[in-house]
Amino acid sequence: MPELPEVETIARGLHKRIAGERIQSVWLSEKPEPLKSSPVQIVRVLEGSRIVQVRRAGKHIVFDLERKVRGAGAEAGRGQWVVHLGMTGRLQVALPDSEVSRHTHAIVKLASGREVRFVDPRRFGRLAVTGDSSEGTRGFTAPGDEPLESRSERFVELFRGRKTPIKSALLNQKLLSGVGNIYADESLFRAGIRPRRRACSLTKEHLRNLHRAVQEVLQEAIALGGSSISDYVDAEGNEGFFQLQHRVYGREGEPCSVCTSPIKRIVIAGRSSHYCPHCQK
DNA sequence: ACTATTTCCTGGATGC
DNA sequence: TGCATCCAGGAAATAG
Numbered sequence: 001m002p003e004l005p006e007v008e009t010i011a012r013g014l015h016k017r018i019a020g021e022r023i024q025s026v027w028l029s030e031k032p033e034p035l036k037s038s039p040v041q042i043v044r045v046l047e048g049s050r051i052v053q054v055r056r057a058g059k060h061i062v063f064d065l066e067r068k069v070r071g072a073g074a075e076a077g078r079g080q081w082v083v084h085l086g087m088t089g090r091l092q093v094a095l096p097d098s099e100v101s102r103h104t105h106a107i108v109k110l111a112s113g114r115e116v117r118f119v120d121p122r123r124f125g126r127l128a129v130t131g132d133s134s135e136g137t138r139g140f141t142a143p144g145d146e147p148l149e150s151r152s153e154r155f156v157e158l159f160r161g162r163k164t165p166i167k168s169a170l171l172n173q174k175l176l177s178g179v180g181n182i183y184a185d186e187s188l189f190r191a192g193i194r195p196r197r198r199a200c201s202l203t204k205e206h207l208r209n210l211h212r213a214v215q216e217v218l219q220e221a222i223a224l225g226g227s228s229i230s231d232y233v234d235a236e237g238n239e240g241f242f243q244l245q246h247r248v249y250g251r252e253g254e255p256c257s258v259c260t261s262p263i264k265r266i267v268i269a270g271r272s273s274h275y276c277p278h279c280q281k
Numbered sequence: 282a283c284t285a286t287t288t289c290c291t292g293g294a295t296g297c
Numbered sequence: 298t299g300c301a302t303c304c305a306g307g308a309a310a311t312a313g
Contacts (some may be wrong), residue, residue, distance in 0.1 A: 001306065059307080084307080086290095087306055121292065122291050124290065124307060162284090163284070181305095270306080271307095272304095272306090283313105285312080287309105287310080288308100288310075288311090289310100291305100294302105295303075295304095296303095297299105297300095297302105
């Protein structure tokens with residue numbers, strides 16, 4: 001389940017491999033449910049465009065595109081191809097004669113002959129394009145704050161006064177974009193805060209600690225190439241290693257790494273949440 | 282304006 | 298062994 005560190009790893013890998021390439025053609029599967037834009041729009045924006053860079057915005061992978069000037073007086077078109085991997089989405093860079101795996105929903109053919117394939121068994125992922133200058137010069141951005149860029153004061157403001165459990169607030173992409181279930185649990189453990197605590201019950205000090213914990217966890221995870229659980233692999237097919245550093249996520253019943261109390265698992269907003277009843281208050 | 286709950290989707294794990 | 302059921306969870310939609 002790709003969250004910020006996994007998406008960052010994938011985006012960096014893709015950038016290294018395909019930045020500068022021109023898109024020749026696009027194939028979309030028969031039943032293109034995982035599309036946020038219409039097939040026509042996607043083809044129109046992608047075909048003939050050059051991939052200037054591949055980057056991450058929240059949990060989205062953004063391909064910044066530049067179109068060739070077509071006809072006199074036409075301005076160079078810009079656009080973005082935006083991919084959300086959902087739970088099980090993958091972007092593969094493949095050679096054209098390699099086997100197309102099941103659940104392949106899109107194939108983007110590049111001028112070099114290679115292909116970028118979007119594969120997603122569970123179909124929670126989404127593809128979209130954004131056009132021209134409508135988004136301004138900055139291009140696509142995630143709806144909430146980037147956790148690695150937000151400063152402490154701003155972070156505190158985001159959560160203060162909210163009645164919802166802090167875990168739910170961390171998962172709310174409109175507040176903070178990029179934190180998912182794993183890193184929410186890991187961050188709360190490091191900050192010593194129980195996931196069910198209401199955000200409004202936390203002091204500024206708590207929230208500052210949480211802000212630091214979120215940034216540390218995300219940065220360490222990026223450094224290790226993300227967490228490989230289920231079948232996550234990056235753009236090169238490599239696994240990440242941050243799952244070895246998980247202190248609470250997926251460790252129900254196991255001893256806490258700090259105090260040896262058994263880790264508890266509860267359900268908040270329909271998601272499993274893991275914490276140490278002794279270390280987290 | 283917020284918050285909580287439901288829905289989508291399929292592979293893998295579990296249970297009888 | 299086989300079949301049914303459950304579970305994972307991001308984010309949009311729906312309900313309160």
